[in-house]
Amino acid sequence: MDGEMTTPIDGKIEQKGELALTSPAFEDGEMMPDSVGYANENENPPLHISGVPDGAEALVLAMDDPEAEPVVGHIWDHWMVFDINSETAEIPEAWTPDSAVEAYNDFVETGWGGPSPPEGDHAYYFKLFALDSKVGYPPAIRKARLGSVMATECEILAQTQLVGRYDAEQGTIF
Template sequence: MTLSSPDFSDGERMPDWVGYANDNDNPELEISGVPDEAESLVLVVDDPDAQPVAGHTWDHWYAWDIDPDIGTIPRNWDGGSATEGHNDFIEYGYGGPSPPEGSHGYRFKLVAIDAELGVPAETRKTRVGSAIAMNAEVLASTQIVGDYHAEQGTTF
């Protein structure tokens, strides 16, 4: 399974408009090679470089029960029939990069599983992970990393 974006290459700088203080639009994501046995996809976008400031890896977006035949998650996706959870901005859906200083690497992680989770949007990321561990088998996973610099947007 592969994940890519026409908006940035793995390990490269993302466009300004993905930032929380800018347009706050998710980049387009292209998905291929999903196993035939997959019943759903889980997407997590996080910032491990936030740990020194936030005290934990900052969650920017996570969604589950994504149709495995989706192929493309478009820019500024509304979630469709998938479930989007709370990010660490305490908002549902995508919350773009907003590093306080310097550059941070934002991981876009995608997992194919053999079941739908059916858990509500209020479910936190760790509970989604527990639901996967208890109710599904991970069939494949992949990730790409996009870089975003504090100078690309207004910082908080």
């Protein structure tokens, strides 16, 4: 990312506050189920949210693959959902949000775009942010703009990440 402006949503993040993100489908740093893969069922894993701070008005959830950068030239964005109700405690498998907004991923689709590493085992970073206000943008937003809005128009009250791994042998689109 030489010379590129980064935003709070880029790459790995540091823990801030008591916000926590876990999954009953995999432990932090462990392999995710085959079903999450883009070439398989392409369904997001179930996620549990806790520790949302008082004063949070909305949550932002993103999943990306920093290890794709040497191959595609940037961190590959798989999923971005914003303006999630701050009282949300569970994201079900194969979630279709009715009150949150799903942004475009790097498959140029809205919604979940599951792992599809070109080769080997990649780490995928699920990042969760608690904001003091809603983002309030349409779904056509991409990660750079979403991150910029988070940095300039909102206050990030808390943030956390969960890492899941996925191997090319679990399913590929190539």
